Amino acid sequence: MSIGRRRWRIAAASFAASVSALLLGALTPAAAEVAPGTNADARGQVDHAMGSQIRKHEGDHSNSYTKRRALEPQGLNSDGVSAYATVPGIDVSSWQGNVDWSYWWNQGKRFAYVKATEGTTYTNPYFAQQYNGSYNVGMIRGSYHFARPDVSSGATQANFFVNNGGGWSRDGKTLPGALDVEYNPYGSTCYGKTKAQMAAWIKDFHDTYYSRTGRWPVIYTSTSWWTQCVGTAGDFSSTAPLWVARYASTVGELPYNWGYHTIWQYTSSPIDQNSFNGSYDRLKVLATG
Numbered sequence: 001m002s003i004g005r006r007r008w009r010i011a012a013a014s015f016a017a018s019v020s021a022l023l024l025g026a027l028t029p030a031a032a033e034v035a036p037g038t039n040a041d042a043r044g045q046v047d048h049a050m051g052s053q054i055r056k057h058e059g060d061h062s063n064s065y066t067k068r069r070a071l072e073p074q075g076l077n078s079d080g081v082s083a084y085a086t087v088p089g090i091d092v093s094s095w096q097g098n099v100d101w102s103y104w105w106n107q108g109k110r111f112a113y114v115k116a117t118e119g120t121t122y123t124n125p126y127f128a129q130q131y132n133g134s135y136n137v138g139m140i141r142g143s144y145h146f147a148r149p150d151v152s153s154g155a156t157q158a159n160f161f162v163n164n165g166g167g168w169s170r171d172g173k174t175l176p177g178a179l180d181v182e183y184n185p186y187g188s189t190c191y192g193k194t195k196a197q198m199a200a201w202i203k204d205f206h207d208t209y210y211s212r213t214g215r216w217p218v219i220y221t222s223t224s225w226w227t228q229c230v231g232t233a234g235d236f237s238s239t240a241p242l243w244v245a246r247y248a249s250t251v252g253e254l255p256y257n258w259g260y261h262t263i264w265q266y267t268s269s270p271i272d273q274n275s276f277n278g279s280y281d282r283l284k285v286l287a288t289g
Contacts, residue, residue, distance in 0.1 A: 045122055048146050049093040050115065051245050051265055051272060053183035054222045060247040062267035069249050070267075070275040076260035077278035078241060078286060085279035087111060091144070091265070091272045094124045101137040104271075111140045111276060111283060113178055116165035119148035120156060123164050131165060135173055140287050142168075142175025144220065147205070150184065150191040154204030158212065168213040172288050178218035178243060179205055182225050190229035199234025206240060215289055216240050218262065226255035241286065243274075262286070 040046055073083035089111035092099055104112075112134040115124045124130070127143075134141040145161040147154075158166075166177040181202060184191045190198055202219070209217045219236055220243040234256075241262035246252050251264050264275045276283050 046118075047094045047115070047122065047124070048118060048185050049095050049272070050091050050113070050144060050146065050180050050220060051182065051268060053185050054225065054245045055247065055268055057183050057189075058222060058224055058247070060268050062247040062269065063249075066247070066249045066266055067273070070264055070273075074251055074261070074264065074275075074277050078260070078262040078276075078282055079278070080260055083277050087276040087278070087280050087283050089113070089139075089263075089274045089276060091115075091274060092130050094126050096130070096271065097126055098129050099126075099133060101133040101139070105137045105139065109139065109273075110280065111142075111175065111274075113142050113144050113175070113274075114165075116143040116145060116177075117157075117161045118146035120152045120160050122146075127165050140173050140175060140283055142177060142218070142287075144178035144180050144218075147179055147181045147202075148191075149181075149193060149198065149201045150186070154201045154206070155208040158205045158208035158217075162209065162212045166209075168215050168289075170288055172284055175287050176215040176218055176241070176289075177209060177213070178220050179209070179240075180220045181229075182221060182245075189225070193229070195229060195231045195233040198229050202230065202234055202236070206236060210239075218243050220245065220263075220265070221255060222246065223253050223255050230256070232256050 071086050071088060073086055075083060077083035087110050088108050090104055090109050091113040093115035114127060114130040116127055117123055131141060131143060143165050145157060145166055161177060168174055168176050183189055206217055216239040219240040222245045237257040242258045243263040244251060244254060244261045245265040247267055251261055254261060261277055265272060266275060267273050
């Protein structure tokens with residue numbers, strides 16, 4: 001190979017590397033966080049997004065038909081009477097970075113849940129932008145906690161949640177906090193607990209959250225996980241609104257003793273999307289208590 005050709009190839013490789021570096025640098029924090037093979041936020045802390053473990057174990061089978069069906073009334077609404085309307089919403093975590101809330105408002109989304117905490121150490125670095133931004137654009141919003149029953153008590157995590165964005169106020173724009181309980185991202189499906197122990201952990205969180213805020217938490221889960229890990233050992237149907245995850249064209253069977261769902265997370269594409277099973281005025285009732 002001639003010296004000139006070798007120099008040309010070295011220069012071309014250097015140019016390609018420079019372009020790649022520029023493109024990588026141009027990525028938003030959100031884009032970098034969702035890069036394949038990573039599961040950490042911009043600080044290097046692990047962030048498990050709502051439903052991430054459910055999708056891993058159960059898959060996401062949603063399609064355009066699912067999305068149409070999810071925005072149709074589904075049986076009984078959050079008051080236990082026939083539903084006649086739905087309200088579309090989304091949920092976000094640090095994986096979305098700084099969210100363009102005007103965009104999602106213009107897409108028709110009217111409520112949002114924002115990840116606040118996980119376990120007893122993680123806080124969402126984008127929480128203020130996401131929580132306040134959704135409120136400022138006009139959405140009714142709330143926050144959620146990703147449960148880690150393997151690291152501390154339910155009460156400890158409920159207090160951590162409330163102390164770091166999980167509170168509630170009767171301003172008509174704040175939904176009660178949500179407890180996200182799903183498959184263990186680190187090991188055994190049920191975090192090494194029996195069904196009775198898991199039900200007790202959830203009750204500990206549930207009761208502590210109520211004592212701190214005056215509201216019962218929304219419980220987010222999938223029917224499959226709940227059946228395996230809680231079953232009939234715990235009944236929260238008379239207090240906690242149900243937020244069910246199922247990425248298919250119907251809500252399907254609900255967890256033990258819930259006769260209806262309040263929110264359905266029906267797809268993760270292109271963002272986690274949800275349907276409140278009731279009219280907008282009922283959503284406001286959920287916010288005001």
